[in-house]
Every structure is written in C-alpha cells, then in structure tokens.
Amino acid sequence: MDAYLLLTLSLGWVLSALLYVIPLLCVIVWRKETFLAKDYTVQRRVAVLLPCFNEGPHAYDTIKSISESDYPAGLLEIVAVDDHSTDDSWEWIQKAQRDFSGPVRIAAYRQPVNKGKYEALNRAANIATSADIFICIDSDCTFHPDAVRELVASFTSDKIAAVGGHVRVSNVNDNLVTKTQATVYFYAYKVMKMFQNRLRNVTCISGCLFAIRRDAFFEIEDDVKTCNFLGAKFSAGEDRYMTHLLMLRGYQTAVNLDAICWTEVPTTFRKFFTQQWRWRRSGTQDYLLTLRTLRRHARNVHPLSAMNLILPETVNYLMLFTFVFAIASGNALEWIVSHQVFTYTVFAPFLFGVHFWAKRCAPDQAVKGGPLPLLPFIAAWALAGTVTCAMMAIFTMDSSSWGTRVSKKQEESAGTVEDGAQLEGMQPQQG
Structure with a gap:
C-alpha cells in the first residue's frame, strides 16, 4: 500500500502544481500583463x-x-x-x-x-x-x-x-x-x-x-x-x-x-458525463498532435505553452496506467484510498479560495451554500469519471456526435426539410 500511496500522491501533486499552483503564482506576479x-x-x-x-x-x-x-x-x-x-x-x-x-x-x-x-x-x-x-x-x-x-x-x-x-x-x-x-x-x-x-x-x-x-x-x-x-x-x-x-x-x-x-x-x-467524454477525446487528440509535431512546437509555440499541452495529459494517463496496474495486481483499494486522500487535501483549500474570489469579483458566478458540498462530488468524479472518460475516449476517437445533443438513432430518423432557405441576397457559396 505504501508504494501505491507514494506513487499516486506524487503524480497527483505534480498534476496539481502544473494545473493550479504554478499558473496561479504566475498570474499574481504578472498581473496586468495578462490582459490584452x-x-x-x-x-x-x-x-x-x-x-x-x-x-x-x-x-x-x-x-x-x-x-x-x-x-x-x-x-x-x-x-x-x-x-x-x-x-x-x-x-x-x-x-x-x-x-x-x-x-x-x-x-x-x-x-x-x-x-x-x-x-x-x-x-x-x-x-x-x-x-x-x-x-x-x-x-x-x-x-x-x-x-x-x-x-x-x-x-x-x-x-x-x-x-x-x-x-x-x-x-x-x-x-x-x-x-x-x-x-x-x-x-x-x-x-x-x-x-x-x-x-x-x-x-x-x-x-x-x-x-x-x-x-x-x-x-x-x-x-x-x-x-x-x-x-x-x-x-x-x-x-x-x-x-x-x-x-x-x-x-x-x-x-x-x-x-x-x-x-x-x-x-x-x-x-x-457525455460532455466530459467528448472533451476528453478532444484532449487526447490534442495531446497526440503535440507529440507528433514537437519540432514545430519548439519553433512556433512558447515553451510554457508546450509544457501545458504535454505534461497534464501525460500525468493523467500515467494515473490511468497506475490504476489499471493496481487492478491487475490486486491493489485497487489501496490506489483508490491514496487517490481520494490526494483529492480531498488538494481541492478543499482550492474550492474555498475560488469561492471567495468569485464572490468578490463575479457574484453571479459564486455558488450558494458555499463550496464544501461540492467536494464529495468532485472527489467521486476525479476517481470514477476521469478514469472512465480517459479509457472510453481512447476507443471512441472516431465519434462524430455533437456530444450532448442527440443519439445516432435520432440522427438516422431525421425527416427531410428543404434546405437552402436564406435571406434575400445572401446565397450560399460552395465550400
């Protein structure tokens, strides 16, 4: 159990540093330079x-x-x-x-x-x-x-x-x-x-x-x-x-x-879940594009942006790999416990910080009842949703669905409506 706890928490802290701590510190230091x-x-x-x-x-x-x-x-x-x-x-x-x-x-x-x-x-x-x-x-x-x-x-x-x-x-x-x-x-x-x-x-x-x-x-x-x-x-x-x-x-x-x-x-x-699944497919594709074009990224993309494209997804899939390995070796429970320890220790202060920030500068975006009730949902989603979406994304990369709009069966049963109704003087050009 100690090995899984150490590995999972280490990967988790790396991810949290990349996604939360480093960007926040940079924005505080840069201040107005972040605006256009x-x-x-x-x-x-x-x-x-x-x-x-x-x-x-x-x-x-x-x-x-x-x-x-x-x-x-x-x-x-x-x-x-x-x-x-x-x-x-x-x-x-x-x-x-x-x-x-x-x-x-x-x-x-x-x-x-x-x-x-x-x-x-x-x-x-x-x-x-x-x-x-x-x-x-x-x-x-x-x-x-x-x-x-x-x-x-x-x-x-x-x-x-x-x-x-x-x-x-x-x-x-x-x-x-x-x-x-x-x-x-x-x-x-x-x-x-x-x-x-x-x-x-x-x-x-x-x-x-x-x-x-x-x-x-x-x-x-x-x-x-x-x-x-x-x-x-x-x-x-x-x-x-x-x-x-x-x-x-x-x-x-x-x-x-x-x-x-x-x-x-x-x-x-x-x-x-459907939305997050679609976004995960997009993130995976973006990740693979980055890996295929590293030389072009070195020439045209800021190093910190390239890092932002590569490292979070790398850590995410390393987390998925450790989860699969834990199941195969009979240590899934230890992995889950260590994952939840990380989630609660990291996201509790994060949620409170974001909540009070939103109340101060964007009251319409502040949640009623405080952020504490969100923590169990986020912890459960970070465990089940993230792992499931990551695995499903890999095997459904060719999906063309709009995501949250309609099923394939509904698409196939669509009726026919005459196409090409435009405002006068606005005829479509062939693409």
Missing part, C-alpha cells in the same frame, strides 16, 4: 457564425442576443446553419430571421443531412463572403451587448489570429452538478487562460465565443476537415483543434475577459 491591448477605433466587418443542432428555442434566444450587440449594424451579419436537426430548431431559426432581420442582416441555411458541427460552421463561413472577422458561437449561449465590440478591438496586431471571450455559467445554482462546473469555469478563465494569455498562446479558445480572422479560418480549413485518428475521421473539439493549428503556424491566440457570454451547462450527470 485594445483599440476601439478598429471597426471591421463581422460575421457571427451560428452552427445549430437540436437546440430548439435556444437558437432563437441566441440570435436575439447577438442582434442586440452594441456594434455598427451595417458591419454585422449573423449566419445561422441548422445541421439537419431532429427537433424544431429550424423553425426557431426562421422565426428569429423574420423577427430580427433589419439593420443586422441574418442568413439562415439548413443542411440537407447531418454532417457535424465543423461542416455547419464551414458552411456558415462560406455564406459570409464579406466579413473580415468570423465570430463562431454556440447556439445555447447569450451574449453581453459589448461582446462583439470587445473581440474586434482585441485584434491590434496582425500576429493575433484568434481571440476568445469569457464564458460564464448562466445556471450556476441549479444543482450540485452546475455548481461544480461554475467553479471550474471561473478558475479556468481567471487563472489558466490568463496564464496562457500572457504568453499569447491560449491553447483552447472556447467555441462558445471564438473570434478568428477570415484568412486564418480558411488557412486551416483543409487540416480541420482531414483531421483523423489512425485513419478514422475525428471531429470532436473543433475549437481546441483550430486553436492548436493556429499556434503551430506561429499565430498568437488570446482571450478577452471583457467579451462575456453565458452558457447553460449540463444539469444532469448523464449529460455532464
């Missing part, structure tokens, strides 16, 4: 690209939110592409087009068959022929009126290819699952992404709010479309993969915390 320079006199033509699948009325609310942006209407257009949803999403998109078209142009298009999120995003990009900057968003988000203006103002250098926004949780206090996610989101943006922001190498810009130069989007288009794992097409985590490809080309990637959007996180454990 902005130029609000810069006004470019912007197309907000909205891929949608089985979001129902959420799609309507998202289009309404973007149409109310504090940005010159003549320079803003919205392109919504329904990826052949099996619910009434297409009807909601058409209603939004009718209700909010005017100063802001809104184009709507329905894919003839379900093709996946990136294909819908790419279709939207090919419809928006006049935009200088694409802002890719998720169809279950709402946006601060200043979000578009803040993102555009962040492109102060030709070296900056993409800028992300600050994703907050809209349903923080629904239940234990949402409270946990809100806590993680807050820390991820306030510390992890600010640490990477100082390096101008944010390793994953969230697809909830992802601004990218038009030429950069099409520069990486072929690589994203042909992404595969051992010959099988891979389509999970397009936002992470797109960010990584930009970094490999020597571009800078960043986050603007003043460009705010809110997303509704999963409220059930089943949906949460």
Whole structure:
C-alpha cells in the first residue's frame, strides 16, 4: 500500500502544481500583463457564425442576443446553419430571421443531412463572403451587448489570429452538478487562460465565443476537415483543434475577459458525463498532435505553452496506467484510498479560495451554500469519471456526435426539410 500511496500522491501533486499552483503564482506576479491591448477605433466587418443542432428555442434566444450587440449594424451579419436537426430548431431559426432581420442582416441555411458541427460552421463561413472577422458561437449561449465590440478591438496586431471571450455559467445554482462546473469555469478563465494569455498562446479558445480572422479560418480549413485518428475521421473539439493549428503556424491566440457570454451547462450527470467524454477525446487528440509535431512546437509555440499541452495529459494517463496496474495486481483499494486522500487535501483549500474570489469579483458566478458540498462530488468524479472518460475516449476517437445533443438513432430518423432557405441576397457559396 505504501508504494501505491507514494506513487499516486506524487503524480497527483505534480498534476496539481502544473494545473493550479504554478499558473496561479504566475498570474499574481504578472498581473496586468495578462490582459490584452485594445483599440476601439478598429471597426471591421463581422460575421457571427451560428452552427445549430437540436437546440430548439435556444437558437432563437441566441440570435436575439447577438442582434442586440452594441456594434455598427451595417458591419454585422449573423449566419445561422441548422445541421439537419431532429427537433424544431429550424423553425426557431426562421422565426428569429423574420423577427430580427433589419439593420443586422441574418442568413439562415439548413443542411440537407447531418454532417457535424465543423461542416455547419464551414458552411456558415462560406455564406459570409464579406466579413473580415468570423465570430463562431454556440447556439445555447447569450451574449453581453459589448461582446462583439470587445473581440474586434482585441485584434491590434496582425500576429493575433484568434481571440476568445469569457464564458460564464448562466445556471450556476441549479444543482450540485452546475455548481461544480461554475467553479471550474471561473478558475479556468481567471487563472489558466490568463496564464496562457500572457504568453499569447491560449491553447483552447472556447467555441462558445471564438473570434478568428477570415484568412486564418480558411488557412486551416483543409487540416480541420482531414483531421483523423489512425485513419478514422475525428471531429470532436473543433475549437481546441483550430486553436492548436493556429499556434503551430506561429499565430498568437488570446482571450478577452471583457467579451462575456453565458452558457447553460449540463444539469444532469448523464449529460455532464457525455460532455466530459467528448472533451476528453478532444484532449487526447490534442495531446497526440503535440507529440507528433514537437519540432514545430519548439519553433512556433512558447515553451510554457508546450509544457501545458504535454505534461497534464501525460500525468493523467500515467494515473490511468497506475490504476489499471493496481487492478491487475490486486491493489485497487489501496490506489483508490491514496487517490481520494490526494483529492480531498488538494481541492478543499482550492474550492474555498475560488469561492471567495468569485464572490468578490463575479457574484453571479459564486455558488450558494458555499463550496464544501461540492467536494464529495468532485472527489467521486476525479476517481470514477476521469478514469472512465480517459479509457472510453481512447476507443471512441472516431465519434462524430455533437456530444450532448442527440443519439445516432435520432440522427438516422431525421425527416427531410428543404434546405437552402436564406435571406434575400445572401446565397450560399460552395465550400
């Protein structure tokens, strides 16, 4: 037991230092250097690209939110592409087009068959022929009126290819699952992404709010479309993969915390697990890409960012390996005990620190009832969820599911709706 306790705790402390302690200390030391320079006199033509699948009325609310942006209407257009949803999403998109078209142009298009999120995003990009900057968003988000203006103002250098926004949780206090996610989101943006922001190498810009130069989007288009794992097409985590490809080309990637959007996180454990499973597939793919292209990373990516891409996943899979080995050798109980000792000793002070920080600077993201009730859930998830997701991710790398939206059976039973409904004067271009 002593050997497993020592090995597991050692790996755990290495992981905690990499993911929590070192970035936090760096952000404290760097302070204002983590933020972006902005130029609000810069006004470019912007197309907000909205891929949608089985979001129902959420799609309507998202289009309404973007149409109310504090940005010159003549320079803003919205392109919504329904990826052949099996619910009434297409009807909601058409209603939004009718209700909010005017100063802001809104184009709507329905894919003839379900093709996946990136294909819908790419279709939207090919419809928006006049935009200088694409802002890719998720169809279950709402946006601060200043979000578009803040993102555009962040492109102060030709070296900056993409800028992300600050994703907050809209349903923080629904239940234990949402409270946990809100806590993680807050820390991820306030510390992890600010640490990477100082390096101008944010390793994953969230697809909830992802601004990218038009030429950069099409520069990486072929690589994203042909992404595969051992010959099988891979389509999970397009936002992470797109960010990584930009970094490999020597571009800078960043986050603007003043460009705010809110997303509704999963409220059930089943949906949460499905989301985490999809994200783990994306993380594994990103990890393998890093290992395959180490020389390019040495040339184009900041060493600390390269470390951030490699070491956490390495430690995660080492933890998985020790777990499998413990089962094979009959020492699974010892491994579980040592893992839980680590989780409780590390995350208890972490949770309290994040909670009081959120109460001070973002009260809408602070959980009611304090952070202590979250600890058992986090400990259980760190043990069962992380190990299970890691193993399942390896064997499902070719999955093309949207993640939390619909089953394969539902996709196959989708009805036919005439595709190609656009606002007048906004005909789609072939990609």
